[in-house]
Amino acid sequence: MNLEFTAEEQAFRDEVRAFIAENYPKHLADFGMREDMEREDFLAWHKILGKKGWSVPAWPTEYGGTGWTPTQRYIWSEENARASTVMPLPFGVSMVGPVIYTFGNAEQKAKHLPGIVSGDVWWCQGYSEPGAGSDLASLKTTAVRDGDHYIINGQKTWTTLAQHADWGFFLCRTDPTAKQQEGISFILVDMKTPGVEVKPIKLLDGGYEVNETWLTDVRVPVENLVGQENKGWTYAKFLLAHERSGIAGVARSKRGIEKLREIAANESLDGAPLIKDFDFAKKVSQLEIDLAALEITELRTLAGEQAGKGPGPESSILKIKGTEIQQRLTELTLEAVGTYGAPYMGGVSNDNGSNEFPVGPDYATHAAATYFNMRKTSIYGGSNEIQRNIITKMILGL
Amino acid sequence: MDFNFTEEQDMVRAGLSRLVREQYDWETRRKAIASSAGWRPEVWAQLAELGILGMPFSEADGGFGGGAVDAMVIMQEFGKGLVVEPFIPTVVCAGGFLKHGGTAAQKEEHIGGIVAGSAVFAFAYAEPRGRFDYADLETTAAKDGAGYVLNGHKAVVIGAPWASHLIVTARTGGARRDRDGVSVFVVAKDAAGITTRDYVTVDGRRASEVYFENVALPADALIGEEGAGLALIELVTDEAIAALCAEACGAMKVAHAMTVEYSRQRKQFGVPIGSFQVLQHRMVDMYTAYEQALSLTYLATLRLGSDERARKQAVSAAKVGVGQAARLIGQEAVQIHGGNGVTDEYAIGHFFKRLTIFDSEFGNVDHHLKRHVSLG
Helix, strand or coil, X not given: CCCCCCHHHHHHHHHHHHHHHHHCCHHHCCCCCCCCCCHHHHHHHHHHHHHHCCCCCCCCHHHCCCCCCHHHHHHHHHHHXXXXXXXXXXXXXXXXXXXXXXXXXXXXHHHHHHHHHHCCCCEEEECCECCECCCHHHCCCEEEEECCEEEEEEEEECCCCHHHCCEEEEEEECCXXXXXXXXXXXXXXECCCCCEEEEEECECCCCCCEEEEEEEEEEEEHHHEECCCCEHHHHHHHHHHHHHHHCCCHHHHHHHHHHHHHHHHHCEECCEEHHHCHHHHHHHHHHHHHHHHHHHHHHXXXXXXXXXXXXXXXXXXXXXXXXXXXXXXXXXXXXXXXXXXXXXXXXXXXXXXXXXXXXXXXXXXXXXXXHHHHHHHHCCCCCHHHHHHHHHHHHCCC | CCXXXXXXXXXXXXXXXXXXXXXXXXXXXXXXHHCCCCCCHHHHHHHHHCCCCCCCCCCCCCCCCCCHHHHHHHHHHHHHCCCCCCHHHHHHHHHHHHHHHCCHHHHHHHHHHHHHCCCCEEEECCCCCCCCCCCCCCCEEEEECCEEEEEEEEEEEECHHHCCEEEEEEECCCCCCXXXXXEEEEEECCCCCEEEEEEEECCCCEEEEEEEEEEEECHHHEECCCCXXXXXXXXXXXXXXXXXXXXXXXXXXXXXXXXXXXXXXXEECCEEHHHCHHHHHHHHHHHHHHHHHHHHHHHHHHHCCCCHHHHHHHHHHHHHHHHHHHHHHHHHHHHHCHHHHHECCCHHHHHHHHHHHHXXXXXXXXXXXXXXXXXC
C-alpha cells in the first residue's frame, strides 16, 4: 500500500495543472459554481475540454473517454477544485451519457453522445414527481404508445437547471398494470417538443435552480426509448449509483476548507484571528479529519473500480458523508462571518429585495445563501435516509 | 416554586395568539416583508393599543407593571408567527436602557413614545470587527464642551430602517476592548451626520449599516454613567437574549409541529412517512430539544433579576441550549420536509432561516459557552 503519486502521476498532475492555468476562461476564475450564471458560462469550460478530449474522462475511450486511471481522474478533479473551475454539469456527462453508452442502441449513441462530449447539448433529469420523491418507483407520469410515438403526460419536479435544457431523460410508466418497478421506461425527450413546460421553483435562498416540468400530450418518437420498454428502473438505478460516486465532492470540500481558514484568519475574536480560537479551530480540524477519512474511502472505491468492480452500494457512504461534510463546511463558513451573515444579497439568483452591492466583506456575501442552499444535498440524489436504507439492505443484509 | 402564568399573562398570550393567527397569516407576512416598508406599522399601532408595548414598564414610568415573564410570553407568540416588528430593539433594549440607566427626564421623554407606539428604536452596538464583544468598539464619542461628538460605523443594526431613534454604544475613553470607557447614548435617527444603508436580512427583517460622522450629542444624550456603560449593556443584552430565546422557542414549537403534521400527510411507499421509526425518533429528539430549550429560557428569564453571576450563567446557558436546539430543529425540520423544505413557498424554510440567524445575535453558542466557563 502506498499513497504517494508515481513519477508519471506527478508529471500528469503538472500537465493538467498547466493546461488549466493556460486554458481556463479568465472571467470565470475562482468562481466556483453559481446557479445564476449565464448558460454560456456553465458550458465554457466543458466546451474547451470537449475540444481537448477531456470532458468525459470516465467514459470508455471509444465514446470519448480519456482512458485515465482512477488515480489520474482523482488528480484531475483535485486540480479543477484547486482552481475552482466551473466543471461540466453531471446531467449529460455522469447521468444520461453512461446510460446511453451502456444500454442505448447504435443510433442513440451516434445521435446523443457527441453533443454531451462537446458540451453543445444541455440535458436535464426528469425523475422526481410531487408524489414520488424517496419512493421514486411510485411515479405516475405515463407514456402511452400511439403508433410510432409515445404520448407522455405527467408532472416532474426538482428538474435542476431545466430552464437551459435542450434534452431531458424521463422516467415514465409504460405498463400501468405491472408491479411498480416493472412498468417504467427510460425515454429521451427533446425539451422543445410541444407540451413540455418548465416552471421555475423559488428556493429558500432566493435562487431559481430547480423547476417543475409539466408534460401534456407530449409526442415523442419511439426511437427515443432507451433499452427495453418497462426495463427503465434497471437503468435508473444504474444511473443513481453513478450519480452517487461523483457526489462526495472531496476535492471541492478541501478547497472550501482552505477558504474557510482564510476567512477565519481575517475575522477577529478578542483581538486575535478567529482561526487562533481553540473552539473554532477544533471544529475546522474535526471537519478536516472527516474529510481525510472520506478521501481515502473514495480512493478505495476508485481502486475497486480500477480492479473492475462497478460502483456498488458502498457508494452510499460517499453520498452520506460527502454531503454531511459539504453542509458542515457551509455551516462553519456562516459561523465564521458572524454578524455579516444576516444581510440578504439575493440567492444565487434572485428576483426582488436584494441589495445592489455587498454589505460587509465579500466573503460574507453568499455565506448564508450557500448554507441554506446546501441543505438540498442530503435530500437530493436519493435522500441520506434512502442511502442508509440501501446500506441496510445491500450491505448489512437486513 | 411556581411555573404558572398569571391570569393576565394568559390573557396576553391568548390575545397575541389570536392576533398572529388572524392578522399575521403566512401570505400577509410574505407580502409585508417584500413591501418597500418591510413591516406593518398598523400592527405596531395595534400592539400599542393592546398595551403590549407598555407591558414591561412600571406603572410609575407609564407602563403596565409587567416584567421579564411578560416579555417572554409576548416573544414566544411573536416567534410562532415570525413577527418581524421590532419589539426587542424598542421595548426590551431601548426600554431596558431607559429603565435601568435613564434619568427621570430621559424616561419622561422616551418611554411614553414607546408605550404609545410613536417612538421606534434600534440598538446600534455591533461593529464590523467587534464579533460579539460589546467593548470591542471603534465608534467614539469625544467630549465636546458639555456634549459629545460621535463618529463610527455600526453593523447590521436590526430594525434601523423603521426606527425614529437609536441607542448607540461608543467609546468615551480607554483602549479598544477595555471594560472601562464604554458609554451608551440615545440619539434621534434624523440627527445631522447620521447616514444609513438599509437592506433586507436573510430571515426577512430589515437592518442597516449606520454611519456617524461628527454627530453632535447633547450632554443629556448619555444614558447611565460616562465610561461605565458596559455593565448596563450586559444587563440589557441579557434581557434581550432571554426575550430572543423566547422568540426562538415559539419558532421551534411551530417548526416541530409543522414537521410532525407534514410527516402525517406526506405519503411515500404507500404509508405516511411519519410511520417510519427513523423519522419518529428524530422528531422525538426535536421535541426533547425544544422542551429543554424552553426550560433554559424559563431559567434565564427568572434569573434576570438575580445577582450578576447567576444572571449571566443562566442567560449564557439559555443562549447555548436554545442555539443548539435551534440548529437541530431547523435542520431536521427541513430534512424531514424533503425537497419542499428547501423551497421558498413552504413556511418551514423561513422558520429554519430565522432559527439560523438567531445564533449570531448577541453572541453565538461558542461565545456563551466561553462566558459560562469564565463564570466558573
